[in-house]
Amino acid sequence: MRNNGANDMTKNERKPGGMSEQRQQRIRLEISREAARLFWEQGVAATTGEQIAAAVGLSVRTLWRYFRNKESCVEPVLAQDGEEFVALLRRWPRDVSLEDHLMEWAVNRTKDPDQQSFDQAVIKMTVLAEKEPDLRTAWLMTNDRIERALVEIFADRLRRSPDDIEVRLHAAAATAVVRVISEDVSAALMAGADPTSLGNTLGQMARAVHTATGGAVGDPVDP
Amino acid sequence: MRNNGANDMTKNERKPGGMSEQRQQRIRLEISREAARLFWEQGVAATTGEQIAAAVGLSVRTLWRYFRNKESCVEPVLAQDGEEFVALLRRWPRDVSLEDHLMEWAVNRTKDPDQQSFDQAVIKMTVLAEKEPDLRTAWLMTNDRIERALVEIFADRLRRSPDDIEVRLHAAAATAVVRVISEDVSAALMAGADPTSLGNTLGQMARAVHTATGGAVGDPVDP
DNA sequence: TGGACAACTGTCACTAAGTGACAATATAGC
DNA sequence: GCTATATTGTCACTTAGTGACAGTTGTCCA
Known part of the structure; x- marks a missing residue:
């Protein structure tokens, strides 16, 4: 089903300054991947938001803007x-x-x-x-x-x-x-x-x- | 189903100093009740652990010993x-x-x-x-x-x-x-x-x- | 191509969640 | 009452998560 993201450019509702839906989703997925890796390697409790943010190259503050809490990162x-x-x-x-x-x-x-x-x-x-x-x-x-x-x-x-x-x-x-x-x-x-x-x-x-x-x-x- | 707690005294495994299973459960229920009331009145986010603890007359530390986190109080x-x-x-x-x-x-x-x-x-x-x-x-x-x-x-x-x-x-x-x-x-x-x-x-x-x-x-x- | 404008990001300061350690206290069994 | 042990409170601490504000980046449009 990776083949469905295909050029569905019907939604050109991008506002000035806003970034594309795809880009947002890619970042979320990137975070999720790193969070999953860390959770698997060290356990959930032992993994801090700081580690996740560092792994994906974002500030901690930005991480919490993408996800409400630690668990929802995955x-x-x-x-x-x-x-x-x-x-x-x-x-x-x-x-x-x-x-x-x-x-x-x-x-x-x-x-x-x-x-x-x-x-x-x-x-x-x-x-x-x-x-x-x-x-x-x-x-x-x-x-x-x-x-x-x-x-x-x-x-x-x-x-x-x-x-x-x-x-x-x-x-x-x-x-x-x-x-x-x-x-x-x-x-x-x-x-x-x-x-x-x-x-x-x-x-x-x-x-x-x-x-x-x-x-x-x-x-x-x-x- | 309130009638089933009937004298099931088969488990007399109480150690010195320990309190009865029933008492523990009563406290948990008491906390839960107060938490539910507060959540309903003010919303979950606006209710602090301190408020819940105060409402039931416990220290905050003890509250977190009964429940892992805020949500699980209910x-x-x-x-x-x-x-x-x-x-x-x-x-x-x-x-x-x-x-x-x-x-x-x-x-x-x-x-x-x-x-x-x-x-x-x-x-x-x-x-x-x-x-x-x-x-x-x-x-x-x-x-x-x-x-x-x-x-x-x-x-x-x-x-x-x-x-x-x-x-x-x-x-x-x-x-x-x-x-x-x-x-x-x-x-x-x-x-x-x-x-x-x-x-x-x-x-x-x-x-x-x-x-x-x-x-x-x-x-x-x-x- | 170059703004203008809005969204995005980072920094800082802060509140609240939740935990570990240890002393004080209460309770069950004798 | 005495004792052993569970339970509780206090204190100090780490981490989760948020609000405000300034700086940056990306998009739209001329």
Whole structure:
């Protein structure tokens, strides 16, 4: 999904003095990467904001302008896979099943070499978030955001209101099972599992979503 | 569920100088109550640890010995309903459906007068947690703990391993839908809804759990 | 190309969160 | 009451995080 940032120059809403959205995001990602590395190497508590700022070459004050607090520094890394997943669901055609859509994407995607090392960071943080309480909160918050996104997506697909309790229930259940599978896969990969067996992970997610929504989400729907 | 603290004096492991488990819990709850009140009245950011400590008559240092950080001060309040729910599920007979078990409990329970005002605090915090990010993390963390408890309970009921991915999926989905319904009900009550219509909330939860687990959890099972 | 203007960044001073150490105190068991 | 031990308070300290203000950088437009 690294291929989607492609020249979407439709939003030229840059004000004088403001920097491009992309640049802001790149800095956030850069910070997040360094924070993840430090958290992994020394633990969260032992890592200071000063260290993170120094690692990326910013003043501490600026660091806190990009992130509300220390834990949220890793959110861009933690949210990576989730946002990829959400973006994928946004492009989900109505006449295609979830499993087919995910599988079709899986075979077509190309693995950017630079992306590889980044994926490592994602996996490390996901695993670390199982034990470190501060990272756990960040992980749960990113999943909370995913859930809100899924509410919109599901509401659209089911032609129901985002306020509909059924829709919100489906989104919550779907997000929960996707999260658990992500945790499970990350733990397996960290333990040295063969990444090729990961190919079926998306199929597992699709089936889990279908089950967790009582069959309401996953099948093709009327156009 | 106030009636379960009943004389479980089996754990007489009190060491000289140590205080009883109950006393510790009472203090934690007392702190939580005051924190919730202050958070509601002035907002989370505007409330200092010093204020909370003063309100309950403790030194600030002692406050931080009871709670790791400011947000977690409200966890006992936020966890109230959830722990009640978990305790209820622990007593869930194998030959009874979830809906029947919850409904039977609903009619038999007595509303402690002191409990009323406490419920108000629970509702307030649940609603406040929808907007205030710091409380949101606390709310998600309590639900994370509930999920872990449900893993054990479901594993036991399904006679499967707590490590079984299916079991964890069911627990995650179930916790998620129960959380959403709780949020929904709290918001409705806060908006002035009639509490009598709340009687069916447990039925709704039971059905939602049944659906979110693909029918795996909710029906009676073999003894 | 060269301002003009607004956003971005750094420095400084500050408040509040949270912790370690140690002495004082309270409590359970005898 | 006596004793051992957990609990609490006080003090000093580090770090998280913010507000204000000045300097810098990047964008838009002439």
